[in-house]
Amino acid sequence: MTEPASLPVVHTVADLRAVVRDWKRQGLTVGMVPTMGALHEGHLTLVREAGRRADRVVASNFVNPTQFAANEDLGRYPRRQEEDARLLAGAGCHLMFAPTPEEMYPQGFATSVAVAGPALGLEGDFRPQMFGGVALVVTKLFNQVQPDVAVFGEKDYQQLMVIRRFVRDLDLPVEIIGAPTQRDETGLALSSRNDYLSDAELAVARRLNVILAEAAAGAAAGRPLPGVERDAYSAILKAGFERIDYVAVRHAEDLSPFRDGVVDAPARILAAAWLGKTRLIDNRAV
Amino acid sequence: MTEPASLPVVHTVADLRAVVRDWKRQGLTVGMVPTMGALHEGHLTLVREAGRRADRVVASNFVNPTQFAANEDLGRYPRRQEEDARLLAGAGCHLMFAPTPEEMYPQGFATSVAVAGPALGLEGDFRPQMFGGVALVVTKLFNQVQPDVAVFGEKDYQQLMVIRRFVRDLDLPVEIIGAPTQRDETGLALSSRNDYLSDAELAVARRLNVILAEAAAGAAAGRPLPGVERDAYSAILKAGFERIDYVAVRHAEDLSPFRDGVVDAPARILAAAWLGKTRLIDNRAV
Incomplete structure (x- = not known):
C-alpha cells in the first residue's frame, strides 16, 4: 500500500x-x-x-x-x-x-x-x-x-x-x-468523545446501542411509548450510566412526540446519557 | 419611443x-x-x-x-x-x-x-x-x-x-x-409610502430633507451633536410633523453614537417622523 x-x-x-x-x-x-x-x-x-x-x-x-x-x-x-x-x-x-x-x-x-x-x-x-x-x-x-x-x-x-x-x-x-452511523464491532457508535472513556466506561458505553435497539423493536411492535421509554431509561441506568438527559421515541423527521403514545408513522429513538464527565448520544430507526 | x-x-x-x-x-x-x-x-x-x-x-x-x-x-x-x-x-x-x-x-x-x-x-x-x-x-x-x-x-x-x-x-x-437616494425636485426622498400623503402632508414632508441637510452641515462644521439633534427635532415638529421617532447623527458604517458628542469620523444623520398614519424616513451624509 x-x-x-x-x-x-x-x-x-x-x-x-x-x-x-x-x-x-x-x-x-x-x-x-x-x-x-x-x-x-x-x-x-x-x-x-x-x-x-x-x-x-x-x-x-x-x-x-x-x-x-x-x-x-x-x-x-x-x-x-x-x-x-x-x-x-x-x-x-x-x-x-x-x-x-x-x-x-x-x-x-x-x-x-x-x-x-x-x-x-x-x-x-x-x-x-x-x-x-x-x-x-x-x-x-x-x-x-x-x-x-x-x-x-x-x-x-x-x-x-x-x-x-x-x-x-x-x-x-x-x-x-x-x-448511517458507523459502529464498532459491539455496536458502539463511533464518536470523538469516546476518546475520553476509560476501559471500564467503554464497556458500559457499549450497552447503550443494544438497549436502544431493544426499545426500538418494542415501539415498532406497538408497545405504548411511555412504557418503552421508561424501561429503556431504567436499563441505561442499570447498565452503569450515571445520568440520562433524555431517551425518547419521536417522529422521524420533525422530531415531534407521538401524541397517542404509540408509533403510527416513521419514528426514531434517541438518547443522551453521561458516563463521568462524558456525554454520549446515540439513536436508532424504529 | x-x-x-x-x-x-x-x-x-x-x-x-x-x-x-x-x-x-x-x-x-x-x-x-x-x-x-x-x-x-x-x-x-x-x-x-x-x-x-x-x-x-x-x-x-x-x-x-x-x-x-x-x-x-x-x-x-x-x-x-x-x-x-x-x-x-x-x-x-x-x-x-x-x-x-x-x-x-x-x-x-x-x-x-x-x-x-x-x-x-x-x-x-x-x-x-x-x-x-x-x-x-x-x-x-x-x-x-x-x-x-x-x-x-x-x-x-x-x-x-x-x-x-x-x-x-x-x-x-x-x-x-x-x-444614492432618489429625490423629487424639492429634495423629498422618493418612497412608496409617499402615496399615502395628502397634498398638505406632502408640503410638510418636503421640509424633512432640508432640515436634515442643515443639521448635517452644522455637525460637519463641528457643532456639538446634542444641540444639532435638539434643533433638528424642534424644526421637524415646527414644520408640521406630528411625532418623531428619532433624529440622530451616527457613525456612517456601524451606526454607533459619537461618544464625544462631535463628529470626528464619517457620519450620517438619520430621522424617522410621522405625518398622520404615515411614517417617513430620510438620511443624509454628514
Whole structure:
C-alpha cells in the first residue's frame, strides 16, 4: 500500500474560494463534509460518500465555539489536525479547510441564526446554544465552499434534521445527504468523545446501542411509548450510566412526540446519557 | 419611443432557478434588486445600476410579511404588480420574481436570522421585527437567485448597513452596492409610502430633507451633536410633523453614537417622523 499524497490545507476563506473556483471553472462538482476534526472511521465514511457523489471533496476542520456553552468541553475537545489531514487524504478528500476562530468570527461579527421545529426538545433542552451555533457555522461553511452536496452522519440525528430544515428554509442551494452511523464491532457508535472513556466506561458505553435497539423493536411492535421509554431509561441506568438527559421515541423527521403514545408513522429513538464527565448520544430507526 | 417588451415573471423558486441556471450556463453575470413592489423612480435607478454591473437583472417583488409588526401597514402597503412589471421592463430588467407568501414561508418553516451591531437602535428601537425580517428574506432571495451583485438604495440607509453586515457575517457570495437616494425636485426622498400623503402632508414632508441637510452641515462644521439633534427635532415638529421617532447623527458604517458628542469620523444623520398614519424616513451624509 502506498502512502497517500499529502492533503492541501487552506486556512482562509479567500484561499478556499480560489481552489473551489478553479474546480468549478473545470466543470467539476463539489462535495463537502463539515467536521470538528478528531476524525475517526465515521467521518471517513462521510468523506467516501461525498466522493461517490461529487468530483471533488472538501472537509472542513473547525471546532466551532458558537455551538458550545461556557460549561461544555470546547477547551478539551480533541485537536489533531496533522493526523486528520493524513486520514482525510487516505479517504479520498481533496482539500481540508481549517480556519481560525478569528477567520470565522472577526471583530464586529453580529449575525445569528435560530431554528425552531426539529431543534426544539431533546438536545435543544440540554444544549440550548448548540443548534443555533451549528446553523450559523454550517450556513457560513456552505456559503464559503458553495458545495453541490454535503454529507452528515446520522449519529447526530437531530442535528441532521435541523440542518435539513434550515437548508430548506434559507434556500441554500446544496443537497443534504444523511449517512448511517458507523459502529464498532459491539455496536458502539463511533464518536470523538469516546476518546475520553476509560476501559471500564467503554464497556458500559457499549450497552447503550443494544438497549436502544431493544426499545426500538418494542415501539415498532406497538408497545405504548411511555412504557418503552421508561424501561429503556431504567436499563441505561442499570447498565452503569450515571445520568440520562433524555431517551425518547419521536417522529422521524420533525422530531415531534407521538401524541397517542404509540408509533403510527416513521419514528426514531434517541438518547443522551453521561458516563463521568462524558456525554454520549446515540439513536436508532424504529 | 417604443413600448418595452413585456417582462417575464416567475412565481416559484424552481422557475426562477431554471432561468438563472440558463443565464449562468451562458456565462452571463446576474444582478439583483430586491423590492416590495409599488415601484417608483428610486427603484428604477437601482435596476439601471444593476444593469450597468451585470449582464442580466432580476427584480424581486414581494411584500415580506416577516418584516412587518402586527400593528404596521402590511395590509395597506400598495400592491400593483402589472404596473411594476411594465416599469421594470422599461428600466432594463430581465425577470421579475414575484413569489407568494406560501412559496417563501411554507408550512413548517422554522428558521430565523438576527443581526445586532448596526441593527441596534434607530429603526431597531421602533420596528424591532424589521431587520430580522429583512435579513431572513434577503438571505433567502440571495440563495434563490445567487446573484453576483445586488443593489440597495441609501434611502433605507440603516437597512443597507445591516445587509452589508450579515452578508459579510454569513459569507454570502454577493457584492452589495449602495445607490444614492432618489429625490423629487424639492429634495423629498422618493418612497412608496409617499402615496399615502395628502397634498398638505406632502408640503410638510418636503421640509424633512432640508432640515436634515442643515443639521448635517452644522455637525460637519463641528457643532456639538446634542444641540444639532435638539434643533433638528424642534424644526421637524415646527414644520408640521406630528411625532418623531428619532433624529440622530451616527457613525456612517456601524451606526454607533459619537461618544464625544462631535463628529470626528464619517457620519450620517438619520430621522424617522410621522405625518398622520404615515411614517417617513430620510438620511443624509454628514
